[in-house]
Amino acid sequence: MKRIKIEGGHILSGEVAISGAKNSAVALIPASILSDGIVRISNIPNISDIDALNEILNYLGAKVSRENDYMEIDASKIENKEIPENISKKLRASYYFMSALLGKYRKVEMYFPGGCSIGARPIDQTLKAFEILGAKVIENNNKFTITAEKLIGGNIYLDMPSVGATINAMLVAVKAEGTTMIENAAKEPEIVSVATFLNNMGAKITGAGTSSITIQGVQKLNGCFTEVIPDRIEAGTYLLAGALIGENLMITNMIPKHIEALTNKLKEMGYPLMIGSDFITISKIDHKKPVHIKTLGYPGFATDLQQPITVLLTQCDGESVLEETIYENRFQNVEHLNHMGANIQIKDRCIYIKGVTPLIGTEVEATDLRAGACMVLAALIANGTTTITSIEHVLRGYENIIEKLESVGAKIELEEI
Ligand code: EPU
Numbered sequence: 001m002k003r004i005k006i007e008g009g010h011i012l013s014g015e016v017a018i019s020g021a022k023n024s025a026v027a028l029i030p031a032s033i034l035s036d037g038i039v040r041i042s043n044i045p046n047i048s049d050i051d052a053l054n055e056i057l058n059y060l061g062a063k064v065s066r067e068n069d070y071m072e073i074d075a076s077k078i079e080n081k082e083i084p085e086n087i088s089k090k091l092r093a094s095y096y097f098m099s100a101l102l103g104k105y106r107k108v109e110m111y112f113p114g115g116c117s118i119g120a121r122p123i124d125q126t127l128k129a130f131e132i133l134g135a136k137v138i139e140n141n142n143k144f145t146i147t148a149e150k151l152i153g154g155n156i157y158l159d160m161p162s163v164g165a166t167i168n169a170m171l172v173a174v175k176a177e178g179t180t181m182i183e184n185a186a187k188e189p190e191i192v193s194v195a196t197f198l199n200n201m202g203a204k205i206t207g208a209g210t211s212s213i214t215i216q217g218v219q220k221l222n223g224c225f226t227e228v229i230p231d232r233i234e235a236g237t238y239l240l241a242g243a244l245i246g247e248n249l250m251i252t253n254m255i256p257k258h259i260e261a262l263t264n265k266l267k268e269m270g271y272p273l274m275i276g277s278d279f280i281t282i283s284k285i286d287h288k289k290p291v292h293i294k295t296l297g298y299p300g301f302a303t304d305l306q307q308p309i310t311v312l313l314t315q316c317d318g319e320s321v322l323e324e325t326i327y328e329n330r331f332q333n334v335e336h337l338n339h340m341g342a343n344i345q346i347k348d349r350c351i352y353i354k355g356v357t358p359l360i361g362t363e364v365e366a367t368d369l370r371a372g373a374c375m376v377l378a379a380l381i382a383n384g385t386t387t388i389t390s391i392e393h394v395l396r397g398y399e400n401i402i403e404k405l406e407s408v409g410a411k412i413e414l415e416e417i
Pocket of ligand 1: 026092120124125126160162163164165186303304328369397
């Protein structure tokens, strides 16, 4: 078990370079097994979610070499065998193997995926997409056996613009016969990165990044190279650190367009931002206006930044309101923020945050990945020292977070317990 200790109140200044996007890399790696050649991917973040996917690749017998942020995957001779529950439940993205194996071999056996416990997170839309393309799904005690004599393109209308279902539908449809349309598709940059990757292999996908994606199936996918896009949620998290306690904190190697919903809220609060083509510089300000925020699919305000921004809302003058529309249980950080001195009330899918409240260092828990990021941000501005337990959740998604924060002036320490 690991925990971190943070002494609050130290100004952050200098430069933080953003790593490759977790939620893109975790889809590209399973997608790579669709290729009959060698796939090369750079800018892969060094986080434990990638280690878990690597374990699945090794288990299936893929030849993998990984050095720093670079990975080479040769899945031309893998064995399509059942993926055991203890591996699949390590992360949500394990179910991208479900679609990639189904697309490649017309058969897959694996268990329900894992992921942060922030809501029920059913996979009905993914299973629906498989069935529309001709697969038969049998579920028994959390285990899915999915087979298809033939995969034939079809029209998939998603009930909600699900990131996972959009990616899974693409991963099967690229190897189906004929044309597939995905309507009400998710528009996140991670979807575009997966489509570009598959097109580099020889797939024929158009419309990724809009709500209507068209896929013309192909028989064979070749080797290719791609670079993981910068992590917009990591960039947003450090931007929030700068808003809380930065002096000319420069967030580099990022795509400002990807976090416009956040930068617009910061501007509403009163922050002057210096936005370049691939960086943003931010400093803390004294008086911040309260705001209303509603989480939405891209390009709306990202649910993954909802918990991190809550800390900043505790420092705005007056009442802010935050509505979470994506997940039904993504407020587990609130209890811990209140324990540090915040004044936040939960009513249904909204939280009401009354500021300004000073935060006091104490012991809190990282209940999930982004809740953990929220606690780290709170600790950076708290009076005294904060101990954050269950920090493994944070290490799943933020590369070198300790080193990055230390390098810009934070007093932070990782402890094994
Ligand atoms: N949903 C269903 N049925 C489905 C699919 C989704 O009801 O078949 C619901 C979910 O329960 C949720 C909503 O639709 O309420 C959106 O879910 P979505 O499928 O878009 O999420 P996801 O693919 O499981 C990815 C990210 C999440 C991020 C969401 C939303 C990965 C591995 N995970 O999850 O990232 O919050 O999209 O943008 O890409 C994180 O990084 O902390 C994280 C949770």
